[in-house]
Amino acid sequence: MTVNLTTVLSSATRQVVISRDGPTVVIGERINPTGRKQVLAAFAAGDFEIARTDALAQVEAGAQMLDVNAGVPGADEPVMLRQVMQTVMAATDVPLCIDTADPVALAAALSFYKGKALVNSCNGEERSLKAVLPIVKEYGAAVIGLCMDDDGIPETPEARLAVAGKIIERAGKLGIPIEDVIIDPLALTMGADSHAGRIAMDTIELIIKEFDVNITMGASNISFGMPDRPYINSAFIAMAIHAGMTCPITNPLVTQVITAVLAADLAMGRDDYGMRWIKAFRKRQKAAGAAA
Ligand code: THG
Numbered sequence: 001m002t003v004n005l006t007t008v009l010s011s012a013t014r015q016v017v018i019s020r021d022g023p024t025v026v027i028g029e030r031i032n033p034t035g036r037k038q039v040l041a042a043f044a045a046g047d048f049e050i051a052r053t054d055a056l057a058q059v060e061a062g063a064q065m066l067d068v069n070a071g072v073p074g075a076d077e078p079v080m081l082r083q084v085m086q087t088v089m090a091a092t093d094v095p096l097c098i099d100t101a102d103p104v105a106l107a108a109a110l111s112f113y114k115g116k117a118l119v120n121s122c123n124g125e126e127r128s129l130k131a132v133l134p135i136v137k138e139y140g141a142a143v144i145g146l147c148m149d150d151d152g153i154p155e156t157p158e159a160r161l162a163v164a165g166k167i168i169e170r171a172g173k174l175g176i177p178i179e180d181v182i183i184d185p186l187a188l189t190m191g192a193d194s195h196a197g198r199i200a201m202d203t204i205e206l207i208i209k210e211f212d213v214n215i216t217m218g219a220s221n222i223s224f225g226m227p228d229r230p231y232i233n234s235a236f237i238a239m240a241i242h243a244g245m246t247c248p249i250t251n252p253l254v255t256q257v258i259t260a261v262l263a264a265d266l267a268m269g270r271d272d273y274g275m276r277w278i279k280a281f282r283k284r285q286k287a288a289g290a291a292a
Pocket of ligand 1: 034
């Protein structure tokens with residue numbers, strides 16, 4: 001039997017606990033210029049108001065953490081990431097998931113962040129392990145490990161498990177405890193490969209059996225290119241929670257998705273007396289009443 005690992009993240013004033021014993025922690029995905037033209041244009045123009053409103057809206061909708069990405073082609077990422085993070089940190093006190101591929105931007109961000117952040121991400125590539133893990137260790141952060149390496153994204157769950165194992169081992173050698181490594185089995189789009197969902201789910205199960213670490217996924221990637229995405233995303237996210245995913249990166253503003261998370265927690269016995277479900281229901285009712 002492995003033990004159920006718990007990851008604790010924090011801001012200056014708030015703590016978030018991620019474990020399979022507690023409610024699913026939704027990491028809001030929306031502060032990300034990649035694929036969101038409106039965010040890209042605003043950030044490129046030095047306007048971060050959209051980061052503030054997206055932060056508030058996502059927390060109001062149920063996000064307990066926020067992913068923050070400031071990757072604007074041609075921009076100075078360390079500077080821009082700082083501006084976006086400071087905007088978000090002024091608006092809300094949820095812990096942040098710092099989403100950058102630039103180690104310089106990452107180190108700069110962690111140097112002023114107050115609390116314990118989640119770093120998004122490293123992967124099994126030698127270059128990534130060497131660049132990212134020492135920074136994670138230096139600042140006492142936690143890190144997401146993507147199940148891909150120098151050979152790309154492995155096709156089989158077994159090969160993805162091996163990459164997860166490598167990342168956990170290398171982190172451990174630097175003194176990063178295993179509970180501070182959150183694994184992303186990688187949700188690819190089912191539109192390109194109809195087995196992508198099944199592979200992600202099987203990978204989660206293998207990783208949990210072996211390591212019992214916390215699991216994240218970009219849980220809306222799965223439906224790219226498909227019609228009626230909220231139905232796909234909500235079914236997939238509930239199934240992934242059953243498989244063991246504890247902290248999806250997703251869009252909490254999509255009602256079907258956030259309600260699927262709450263329903264899955266209820267079905268998994270992680271919502272005592274259904275209090276969170278009922279509270280969310282009342283909130284939706286109130287919002288509908290206010291709109292009418
Ligand atoms: N794993 C990890 N991190 C990740 C991903 C992952 N970070 C980035 C991404 N994948 C998850 N984040 C986003 C952010 C924004 C959008 C999608 C995923 C997004 N998508 C809209 C859509 O779905 O079409 C774009 C349209 C719009 O809203 O403007 O915005 O897998 N560790």
